[in-house]
Amino acid sequence: MNKQIETVLNYHNRTKHRLERYAKGPESIDWEDQPDQFRHFSGCEIVTLPKPGGELDVLFSALDSPETITAQPLTLVNVSLLLELAFGLSAWKQFGPSRWALRCNPSSGNLHPTEAYVISTGQNDLKNGVYHYVSHDHTLEQRCRFSDNMTESSLAIGLSSVHWREAWKYGERAFRYCQHDLGHAIGALRYAAATLGWSIELIAEMSDDDIAQLLGLNRHEDFKALEHESPDLICRINIGIDSKPFDVDALIADTKVGLWSGKADSLRAYHLYKWPLIDEVAIAASKPSTKEPKWQAVQSLPLPTDCKQTATSLIRQRRSAQQFDGKMSPMSQADFYRILSAVLPTSPAFQAWRWSAKIHLFIFVHRVEGLAPGVYALPRNHEALEKLKAGTLETFMWQSVAKEIPLYHLYSGDCRQFAKTLSCHQPIASDSAFSLGMVAEFSDTMNDAAWLYRRLFWETGLIGQVLYLEAEAAGYRGTGIGCYFDDSVHELLGFKDEQFQSLYHFTIGRPLEDKRIETLSAYEHLG
Numbered sequence: 001m002n003k004q005i006e007t008v009l010n011y012h013n014r015t016k017h018r019l020e021r022y023a024k025g026p027e028s029i030d031w032e033d034q035p036d037q038f039r040h041f042s043g044c045e046i047v048t049l050p051k052p053g054g055e056l057d058v059l060f061s062a063l064d065s066p067e068t069i070t071a072q073p074l075t076l077v078n079v080s081l082l083l084e085l086a087f088g089l090s091a092w093k094q095f096g097p098s099r100w101a102l103r104c105n106p107s108s109g110n111l112h113p114t115e116a117y118v119i120s121t122g123q124n125d126l127k128n129g130v131y132h133y134v135s136h137d138h139t140l141e142q143r144c145r146f147s148d149n150m151t152e153s154s155l156a157i158g159l160s161s162v163h164w165r166e167a168w169k170y171g172e173r174a175f176r177y178c179q180h181d182l183g184h185a186i187g188a189l190r191y192a193a194a195t196l197g198w199s200i201e202l203i204a205e206m207s208d209d210d211i212a213q214l215l216g217l218n219r220h221e222d223f224k225a226l227e228h229e230s231p232d233l234i235c236r237i238n239i240g241i242d243s244k245p246f247d248v249d250a251l252i253a254d255t256k257v258g259l260w261s262g263k264a265d266s267l268r269a270y271h272l273y274k275w276p277l278i279d280e281v282a283i284a285a286s287k288p289s290t291k292e293p294k295w296q297a298v299q300s301l302p303l304p305t306d307c308k309q310t311a312t313s314l315i316r317q318r319r320s321a322q323q324f325d326g327k328m329s330p331m332s333q334a335d336f337y338r339i340l341s342a343v344l345p346t347s348p349a350f351q352a353w354r355w356s357a358k359i360h361l362f363i364f365v366h367r368v369e370g371l372a373p374g375v376y377a378l379p380r381n382h383e384a385l386e387k388l389k390a391g392t393l394e395t396f397m398w399q400s401v402a403k404e405i406p407l408y409h410l411y412s413g414d415c416r417q418f419a420k421t422l423s424c425h426q427p428i429a430s431d432s433a434f435s436l437g438m439v440a441e442f443s444d445t446m447n448d449a450a451w452l453y454r455r456l457f458w459e460t461g462l463i464g465q466v467l468y469l470e471a472e473a474a475g476y477r478g479t480g481i482g483c484y485f486d487d488s489v490h491e492l493l494g495f496k497d498e499q500f501q502s503l504y505h506f507t508i509g510r511p512l513e514d515k516r517i518e519t520l521s522a523y524e525h526l527g
Ligand SMILES: Cc1cc2nc3c(=O)[nH]c(=O)nc-3n(C[C@H](O)[C@H](O)[C@H](O)COP(=O)(O)O)c2cc1C
Pocket: 102, 103, 105, 106, 107, 108, 109, 110, 177, 180, 181, 184, 318, 319, 320, 321, 322, 426, 428, 479, 480, 481, 482, 483
């Protein structure tokens, strides 16, 4: 086994939560010392984006057929809406003296390690260059200015992670959470783009070194030592269908001769605890340049939704439930099946995901009309079915329960107690309509390359983002669950080795609001 794969596998095992011991994290947290959630680069030219809060009359249900949505023109107003719906603020919350921002993209612990960049050429109202997006101010900071002679119109979004923001609270397990958040960010960007009639294309061939060059993340003198950003992904935004090929090499060449400005402000946190394991795994899981397939799966419509809301309002209302009504009446079977159909790889939400599905769902059904409480499985590609059957408990029944979706009933019985226990004793996993584990085809994937570890987590985050929005569309609410006891989940399902590993959990139910917490509008502070 190569050294990088070994390092990543060691990281994975070492950062498992166990019933008797959580993964290593800080012994105490000083909330006054939380790293700044909003990065600013001082010394850049700032572009104030058009006022956030714009509406489009595209319905959420129309995103099932993105080809029917008229593409909006590539203007600063629409770029502004794209950024807001993907990464912008969705509300402020206030409880006593505490006030915190929520965003359209969720984040483990609301710590938001993901940073977003815009690479733009050939727009009338945005000079050619690389920009950092500041969600708090809804502004762009120009990091690099390209030559004005570039007239070819192109727009791309770059994503990176400040691991320290997440490690500050979660210690060694934080690298996993940063990857989940990236998957959510990809999903958030996809929904935002689809609302504008645009689509996203992952420029997945690129090496991390090239991404770092393009986004200026390799300009080490511009960052405080422990507060650097790790390169993750470039997504091209396609406006209409006849977009020209994306010339990454030309853009990278521009960053070498372009005019860079700005230095990242300190995140203002005292680095009391240090987590060298995160840097080790980040290096071992860094991606070289690769050849990647074109999209393979046939797109098909998910089951119909009754949602009549516009996409813009639904995206802005997405929240995590903190508590569920454990006495809720059961979720309708139609809602349940719709939600599951939307996470199948053939659903348009996965249009940009170019690889066959490696993540499958094991679902703890608590309260769904017409379904016996118990354990169910949704293999997200048919080829995995036999492997999953062979890899799980022999007593599982594997009875197909629906013609519309590949859902199998494995076990009947009340799973509330163990769903809660397995999710770090969190009642959100048992008071819901259902909760689930996202199980990866782990060892086969990891045998191929160490960096695929990150992509597995991105796939789970993308599924999580679909679940969040689908839950809202059905009148329910979801919550991502990063805290669960890894090997206890594996034991319960009967996994004997690392062929399958559960990488993320999720829960959906009827939320209970905490009336003491006030909700304030997202951008009132901008006046
Ligand atoms: C990867 C990930 C893991 C999460 N894990 C948990 C969890 O274990 N328990 C929980 O109550 N919330 C969890 N959350 C929800 C976050 O706390 C929530 O997204 C964050 O506070 C921001 O709130 P919002 O989703 O309402 O915008 C998780 C979210 C993400 C994206």
